[in-house]
Amino acid sequence: MNSQLSRLEKSIGYKFENLAHLQLALTHRSANSKHNERLEFLGDSILSFVITDDLYHRFPQVNEGDMSRMRATLVRGKTLAELAREFELGDYLKLGPGELKSGGFRRESILADAVEAIIGAVYLDSDTETVRKMVLGWYKTRLEEIKPGVSQKDPKTRLQEFLQGRRKPLPSYEVTRIKGEAHNQEFTVMCAVTGIDQPVKGVGTSVVRRNKQQLNLHWRN
Numbered sequence: 001m002n003s004q005l006s007r008l009e010k011s012i013g014y015k016f017e018n019l020a021h022l023q024l025a026l027t028h029r030s031a032n033s034k035h036n037e038r039l040e041f042l043g044d045s046i047l048s049f050v051i052t053d054d055l056y057h058r059f060p061q062v063n064e065g066d067m068s069r070m071r072a073t074l075v076r077g078k079t080l081a082e083l084a085r086e087f088e089l090g091d092y093l094k095l096g097p098g099e100l101k102s103g104g105f106r107r108e109s110i111l112a113d114a115v116e117a118i119i120g121a122v123y124l125d126s127d128t129e130t131v132r133k134m135v136l137g138w139y140k141t142r143l144e145e146i147k148p149g150v151s152q153k154d155p156k157t158r159l160q161e162f163l164q165g166r167r168k169p170l171p172s173y174e175v176t177r178i179k180g181e182a183h184n185q186e187f188t189v190m191c192a193v194t195g196i197d198q199p200v201k202g203v204g205t206s207v208v209r210r211n212k213q214q215l216n217l218h219w220r221n
Contacts, residue, residue: 004092011087014122014134021125023094025117028110030096036117043120047075050135054143066148074142077112083138084111159193169194176201 005022009015016022021039029035051074055067062070073079084090090105093114104110123131136143160170177188192199 008087008089008092012118012122012134013137014126014130016121016125018125021121022118025121026089026092026114027094028096028099028104028114030099030104031094036114039117039120039124040113041120042123043116043118044075046119046123046131047116047135050132051075051139053132054136054139058143059148062148070146070148073146074139077108079142080112080115081108084115087115089114163193 002019005019008022024034025036025039027035029037048071051071052067055062055070059067059070089111093105093110095104095110099105099107099110119131119135122134163170171191171193174190174192175187176190179186179188187204189202189204190199191202
């Protein structure tokens, strides 16, 4: 097991003094009563601070709104899950039988939570500057490529602002179907906009994500 974790340490760019910190960060609540959720809580705050600090100094002329949207893009679950896959983190997770059987090692939310837990674990094992350098190393390319502007706004916000700018009623969203087990549900959501004859349907595993993706609406001036 320790040799496997050594490979993970190389992937994340940090070698633990106390390997128990890393082992705990990889332990899902389904596997043990002592799990990674407290580390996740800690890591979430550290990640937000590190990214916020970098954006503040990287973009001295950018306003708070654009910085908030860039930060949201960088720390969202999808981005964290991408990092987890780059580290092949799913191969190291400790999951209970149910989660293992249902493919929890591939689930975006579990992967994202584990990344935050690792950040918390590294902080406890070292210090603020060490964890900051590690996180910025992970995000180097993403930070170099991200740009302020409307592209950072989620589609739902862009539609709302588009309609408000033309003094049109806001869209309405309705969940019309929920399918699957509680841990892996699929939602069908309808989005209706005044001026479009038919509502638009979206299907996905997150109501929030589906709501944000309803904006592939062919709205024209």
